[in-house]
Amino acid sequence: MIKLPESDGTLTVYHPTQAPRVVQPADPSPFRTRSVLATAHVLGDPLADNEPFGPPGGSPPPQSLDWEATLAFRRHLWSYGFTLCEGMDTAHRGMGLDWPGAAELIRRCGAEAKAVGGRLAAAVLTDQLEPFAPVTLAEVQAAYEEQLAVVEEAGAQPVIMCSPHLNVAVRGPEDFATVYGNLLRQSSQPAIVHWITSEWDPRNSEYFGYEEPDDAYDALIAIVRDNLDKVDGVKIGPASLARQVEWRKRLPEGVKFYTSDTTEYPEMFVGDGSGHSHPLTPVIDAVVPIAAEAFRALDVGDDSRARGLLEETLPLNRHLFSGEGRSIFFFKTGVVFLGWLAGHHDHFRMVWGEQSARSVPHLAAAYRLADSLGALPDPELAERRMKLFLATSGIEQ
Template identity: 55%
Template sequence: MIELPEYDGTLTAYQPRTAPRPLTPSGAPIRSRAVFSTAHVVADPLAANSPLLLGWEPFSPPALDWDATLAFRRHLWSHGFALAEALDTQNRALGLDWATSAELIRRSAAEAKAVGGRIGGGVWTDQLDPMRPHTVEEIVAAYEEQIEAVEDAGAELIIMASPALPAVAQGPDDYARVYQRLLGQAREKVILHWVLPESDPRLTGYWGYTEWDKALEAFLAVVDDNVDKIDGVKVWPLGRDQEIELRRRVPAGVHVYNGDITDFPELIAGDEQGHSDALASVFDPLAPIVAEGFRALDEGDTARFRAELESTLPLAQQLFEGNALTMRFFKTGFVFLAWLSGHQDHFRMVWGEQSARSVPHLSKVYRLADQLGLFPDPELAERRMRVVLATAGLD
């Protein structure tokens, strides 16, 4: 029995599981959907990883535990997921600079080749100085530098929306020209990744409009004009009805990648007019159970697929608890669960985010994960949870 703190300061007795749920990876890719998971990075716990201003002088660059970081990627590939590398789950621009991101993509792509895994790498413009405006040509050049690095590493391109563009683009035609240049030089099909201003206010006015309907039309015009170069699109955060509209309007053969934390079982299962695929950060901690669901879907068992994925919703929503600002610290729960699960030996993060969530929050994450049978070794998870409680004064 373990006593876990609640948000109101009380303690609740909880009896942890004594045996793990059998969740053996198949090693084969998921067939029924295109499914990407992001993957957190594992910090070097003894390095001088400085909180908040990593990558800025005079602070040192982030230091990673490369062995543990790559081992976690092998864990995801073993469950059949493709990997979306160097996005926000990997602390991109939130502790991880472009130089380290490029090295991460290079190492992960080499590992993917060795194990036969699929990998895409995030292309952005985060090597630009965020404290001054840049011309469209400078932004394109920054994109091109990263495109070359990602393609040379052997990864697919995931082109992310640049916060530098809205400051200088004069309208939808400027966006269309930028993306036509980028897509025109891509060696293979790419994923377009558009984050809405609800999540990143710097992207207000992306595609030339502040209104959703007009921005969507401009975005779809770029997709239509370059359809032979586009594997799929990811728009986040997107409501259920908006995503259904999007997937019914993209050209045939273009994937719509879901990444939400509320409706993903329904949207990925789909309806008589189609389904969503997935490029999701939340699959990082949920991988073994989510993979069980996709195996069921591979066999045509949609009911079991939905049951497995719906069982993870309380934990998914707990991990992303909070408002637009605080939910950015979802990675704290990811790393916490990886530590409890034995995927890494410590609970430290490159941006100091191990302290970004409260002990009651982490306690609920632990309880929900244990109830799901997510821990390969429940005894280890309980022992490490007790360390967290003791550190907080609950001996």
């Protein structure tokens, strides 16, 4: 029995699961019908002087990672057949992890992937440039190429992210086509072109040279058609389920449509008669064995079972990714907390001190949902750690 705090300030008695969920054994072989890229959380070094804020008007100090704990979780993902997509926002990219930190993470993950036979993709951005300084098109191209070289050296598939610097430097759609074309031609393997719309990042307004999303998407498709042999797929978000399905239908044959949808993903991953989407997503982080079982079901044509398994994970992920405004970016707090409860790492310390970014009731609800789902492999360990967390938060049992 455990007393969990509710958002209204009351306590509710909860009786945890007594036995872990029975899941299929880990299988590192690739999924056959879906290209599944999982973004993963990182751990801050609890012995490092990781401070969330620097001097007034200055930049936050570099953050140190707990490398063993961080890499151990990646080995967990690889053991179930997932491709790791590194250097994304789930790993605090641009939110505590600067380009030198991200480059080190990509290099270490590349070495680890080679050692265990894991598959790796990694983000290519321009975040080594000053955020608000004027830049030329040549400087943006050079920044992209520097990061592409690091990703290629790590043996990772490039995920070419949109660049606010590029959006400032361009004169029109033709400049986007030139920069992306140069990068894709230099890539040794087909890349994923990743577009974050202005709904999430206002700096990306008029990206690809057009204000209207459909016009911008047409410009993106033109880039894809000009570089078909070097494009594995496109990833776009956020966008409604209907718009994603519409855009998926407009892609050239053989080009994948990736999604990071956090609320309707069973529909996207399973698909319909017109096709399906491929995951490039953080929703796997807290439910690795269950998600793997769903994708194995898709591989044998059991769409109904796959949909059922994925729908079981919806309440937990919708909670983890809930929030208004900027609070939604703190989903990482919940997934790191659940990783600690699950025994994947022995502490709950995060980059920028984000272990404090979500409320105690929010994390208590995450525990209850994960435990009810059977996503915590050792319920007794999870209960002990949950009680310890509550006690340090002033909630005695």
